[in-house]
Amino acid sequence: ETNKTFTMIKPDAVANGHTGAILDQIIKGGFKITAMKYLWLTPEKAGQFYAVHAARPFYNDLVAFMSSGPIVAAILEKDNAVEDFRKLIGATDPAKAEPGTIRNLFAKSIDANAVHGSDSDENAKIEGDFYFSAFEKF
Numbered sequence: 001e002t003n004k005t006f007t008m009i010k011p012d013a014v015a016n017g018h019t020g021a022i023l024d025q026i027i028k029g030g031f032k033i034t035a036m037k038y039l040w041l042t043p044e045k046a047g048q049f050y051a052v053h054a055a056r057p058f059y060n061d062l063v064a065f066m067s068s069g070p071i072v073a074a075i076l077e078k079d080n081a082v083e084d085f086r087k088l089i090g091a092t093d094p095a096k097a098e099p100g101t102i103r104n105l106f107a108k109s110i111d112a113n114a115v116h117g118s119d120s121d122e123n124a125k126i127e128g129d130f131y132f133s134a135f136e137k138f
């Protein structure tokens with residue numbers, strides 16, 4: 001499904017009241033929201049989601065941060081969704097994110113970086129399926 005990607009608005013951005021502004025940028029960027037939910041991950045669930053990073057030095061901090069408060073998870077649809085969404089959000093490290101990108105505008109640090117975006121079509125499908133049942137997405 002090359003026309004879909006998956007995103008999370010992370011605990012920092014939700015806590016700082018940026019959810020509405022970020023969704024607005026996503027919609028104005030030409031993405032259609034095809035599934036969305038607001039939830040608070042347990043450390044176990046956050047660890048499962050980021051299992052691919054389990055061997056990385058930042059894993060424990062990442063899991064603690066992602067379970068520190070509520071998030072918004074969503075599946076987004078657009079032509080060339082994965083690549084275009086990564087352009088819209090900017091570099092992982094907000095200090096390196098282009099002006100006007102979501103991370104440039106709203107992120108504080110490489111951990112508290114406001115949003116997640118899938119890095120491939122394959123991961124977009126895996127990540128969307130982690131949060132949404134067949135009944136919840138279309």
Ligand code: CMP
Nearest residue numbers: 053058062092110111112113115116117
């Ligand atoms: P995300 O796209 O959600 O995927 C993994 C997250 O790990 C990443 O965003 C960052 O928030 C976080 N992270 C912390 N340190 C690093 C790092 N050195 N390289 C990549 N990601 C990092």
